[in-house]
Amino acid sequence: MSWLLVYPIIIPLLTGVLAYLFRNSPAGRWISVAGTVALLMASIMLMAEVLEQGVVAAQMSNWQAPFGITLVADLLGGVMVVITAITGLATVIYTLSEIPERMERLGFHALLQMLMVGVVGAFLTGDLFNLYVWFEVMLISSFGLLVLGGTREQLDGGIKYVMLNLVSTIMFLAGIGLLYGLTGTLNMADLHLAVRGVENTGLLTTIAVMFMVAFGVKAAMFPLFFWLPASYHTPPVAVSAIFAGLLTKVGVYALIRMFTLIFDQDVAFTHTILLWLAVVTMVTGVLGAAAMNDFRRILSFHIISQIGYMVLGLALYTPLGLMGAVFYLVHHIIVKANLFFVAGVAKRIAGSTDLARIGGLYAHAPLLAFLFLIPAFSLAGFPPLSGFWAKYVVVKAALDLEMWFVAGVALGVGLLTIFSMTKIWGSAFWPAHPDGIKPRLSDLPTFDRVALMLPIVALAALTCLIGLFPEPFVQFAERSANQLLDPTDYVTTVLGVQP
Amino acid sequence: MQSLILTTTTRLLAALLLMFSIYALLRGHNLPGGGFIGGLIGATAFILYTIATSVDEARAALRIDPSNLAILGVGVAALAGLGAGFAGDPFFTGQWLFLFQDGDSYIPLSTVLVFDIGVYMAVFGGILTLVFAMEQEI
Numbered sequence: 001m002s003w004l005l006v007y008p009i010i011i012p013l014l015t016g017v018l019a020y021l022f023r024n025s026p027a028g029r030w031i032s033v034a035g036t037v038a039l040l041m042a043s044i045m046l047m048a049e050v051l052e053q054g055v056v057a058a059q060m061s062n063w064q065a066p067f068g069i070t071l072v073a074d075l076l077g078g079v080m081v082v083i084t085a086i087t088g089l090a091t092v093i094y095t096l097s098e099i100p101e102r103m104e105r106l107g108f109h110a111l112l113q114m115l116m117v118g119v120v121g122a123f124l125t126g127d128l129f130n131l132y133v134w135f136e137v138m139l140i141s142s143f144g145l146l147v148l149g150g151t152r153e154q155l156d157g158g159i160k161y162v163m164l165n166l167v168s169t170i171m172f173l174a175g176i177g178l179l180y181g182l183t184g185t186l187n188m189a190d191l192h193l194a195v196r197g198v199e200n201t202g203l204l205t206t207i208a209v210m211f212m213v214a215f216g217v218k219a220a221m222f223p224l225f226f227w228l229p230a231s232y233h234t235p236p237v238a239v240s241a242i243f244a245g246l247l248t249k250v251g252v253y254a255l256i257r258m259f260t261l262i263f264d265q266d267v268a269f270t271h272t273i274l275l276w277l278a279v280v281t282m283v284t285g286v287l288g289a290a291a292m293n294d295f296r297r298i299l300s301f302h303i304i305s306q307i308g309y310m311v312l313g314l315a316l317y318t319p320l321g322l323m324g325a326v327f328y329l330v331h332h333i334i335v336k337a338n339l340f341f342v343a344g345v346a347k348r349i350a351g352s353t354d355l356a357r358i359g360g361l362y363a364h365a366p367l368l369a370f371l372f373l374i375p376a377f378s379l380a381g382f383p384p385l386s387g388f389w390a391k392y393v394v395v396k397a398a399l400d401l402e403m404w405f406v407a408g409v410a411l412g413v414g415l416l417t418i419f420s421m422t423k424i425w426g427s428a429f430w431p432a433h434p435d436g437i438k439p440r441l442s443d444l445p446t447f448d449r450v451a452l453m454l455p456i457v458a459l460a461a462l463t464c465l466i467g468l469f470p471e472p473f474v475q476f477a478e479r480s481a482n483q484l485l486d487p488t489d490y491v492t493t494v495l496g497v498q499p
Numbered sequence: 500m501q502s503l504i505l506t507t508t509t510r511l512l513a514a515l516l517l518m519f520s521i522y523a524l525l526r527g528h529n530l531p532g533g534g535f536i537g538g539l540i541g542a543t544a545f546i547l548y549t550i551a552t553s554v555d556e557a558r559a560a561l562r563i564d565p566s567n568l569a570i571l572g573v574g575v576a577a578l579a580g581l582g583a584g585f586a587g588d589p590f591f592t593g594q595w596l597f598l599f600q601d602g603d604s605y606i607p608l609s610t611v612l613v614f615d616i617g618v619y620m621a622v623f624g625g626i627l628t629l630v631f632a633m634e635q636e637i
Contacts, residue, residue, distance in 0.1 A: 002589045003589075006590040010580070013573070014577055021567060060589060061589065061590070062588060107566075
């Protein structure tokens with residue numbers, strides 16, 4: 001049974017190795033596809049086990065917790081792995097058409113698989129130092145993907161990205177050191193118990209804020225978000241899409257994990273900081289997006305704004321709030337990756353992502369226009385799409401606490417989101433193309449058309465599915481939120497029979 | 500740079516360094532040494548050879564692309580962890596085989612050693628990938 005937790009990490013690792021060895025032949029990309037399908041199956045198996053058992057844990061090398069490395073999946077961890085696999089598969093299929101052979105020869109697919117190793121590892125680890133290692137795996141492979149190809153623009157974005165992320169990683173490492181000095185353990189379940197006996201609560205709060213800064217950079221929260229819009233529009237679209245879907249969300253996941261499991265001592269202080277940061281993050285993100293005129297740049301700023309909603313759910317720290325955060329996390333990964341995919345197709349057929357230089361997509365590619373509307377409306381929170389339920393739960397949680405201002409801001413940001421989406425619609429889809437090009441999907445070769453549109457259709461269908469039948473997803477998010485607020489099950493499963 | 504002294508000595512030293520790197524790798528489990536340090540020593544042999552001759556000759560002498568060697572090392576290390584599955588143990592549990600046991604003397608073989616060999620290949624290949632790339636730039 002413990003192997004169920006290992007497969008989602010080892011499958012992309014071995015796939016990456018094989019894909020690199022076969023990087024000079026077409027076999028490499030198909031190995032990458034097959035490996036990601038296997039990852040999806042393994043993650044669904046793990047999810048089934050988690051749904052049955054509640055929490056699943058495994059001790060690597062048979063070293064008992066808290067001394068060895070623990071892998072653990074609760075409902076949140078499990079669903080994040082499934083979503084990672086889905087986004088990964090969509091991205092790999094998309095790359096079949098988008099990534100030139102030159103980049104494949106440089107080991108593109110191996111880097112993509114290693115990125116997934118890092119992301120899945122971060123979701124499944126039950127050890128703080130191990131989490132740091134997975135962050136590093138993720139950082140290095142994402143840096144590789146960002147600069148692969150080596151254009152000036154990419155290097156510029158890549159340097160900004162890696163510099164700020166290194167600062168965050170060092171902050172994270174320093175926090176780990178201090179926490180270890182204070183408690184003598186780094187196993188997260190053990191830490192949950194150990195921090196209750198700490199006398200120096202002032203230092204503990206300081207450490208909590210250090211972690212907040214470290215993960216805040218990763219999650220692109222205000223005021224440390226500027227690396228994201230500086231880098232996300234430079235690499236190939238498939239890479240932007242998987243980054244937009246997954247990377248910042250790992251930061252949010254780490255925040256949720258740390259600030260429910262370990263740093264729940266001084267909620268009045270830490271979670272109030274999180275609350276106001278979340279509010280400012282929402283507003284700055286959406287205002288930044290309103291000022292942009294490039295398809296991918298607008299979307300990048302919207303990531304920041306949406307991160308605000310997730311952190312808001314965590315900061316409210318009620319069952320309903322956390323439920324909203326979990327729901328939002330899952331919904332947003334699907335929607336955001338999908339919007340980037342649409343931007344990629346628009347670039348391919350209309351020639352650019354600069355909104356002033358494209359147009360005519362509605363007249364000549366109505367299918368693409370329709371498939372843009374689904375994630376765009378979902379992002380803005382239109383019923384009956386997934387984003388509506390996500391926003392509804394978060395805002396309801398704020399209203400229950402009688403935080404009128406916060407709820408008002410959350411709704412206002414939703415309105416401004418519609419404004420940006422209308423702007424994209426109003427310049428990329430509605431008017432005629434300024435150069436007189438007719439951007440038709442049917443001009444693409446059949447293989448490319450299938451490889452580009454299949455992920456978009458599938459993710460849009462998933463958004464509609466969550467939107468039209470929210471009941472099981474809401475129930476799941478509710479169970480997950482209760483599990484986060486009362487981690488007894490998590491702790492006992494990891495530590496065995498101990499209380 | 501061509502130096503007769505360096506080229507002649509390198510032939511001798513490179514062989515010695517390679518042999519010593521294997522020695523460091525094999526004694527690594529209970530004594531100082533191991534895959535990482537062994538890989539570094541092994542890479543030194545080829546770096547010396549590169550300086551004495553040229554990158555192309557060093558590549559030819561290595562026969563296999565160093566970046567392939569490095570990623571193979573990662574694969575070997577992962578497979579060493581999978582080995583525990585056949586014994587029904589959790590991932591990465593060390594599996595031991597004691598050959599020719601006779602009183603206190605025996606030859607211990609283990610998946611830990613396989614893991615170390617993977618690390619050796621990864622470090623060896625990784626370092627050489629970097630060095631070859633940088634030597635070619637210069």
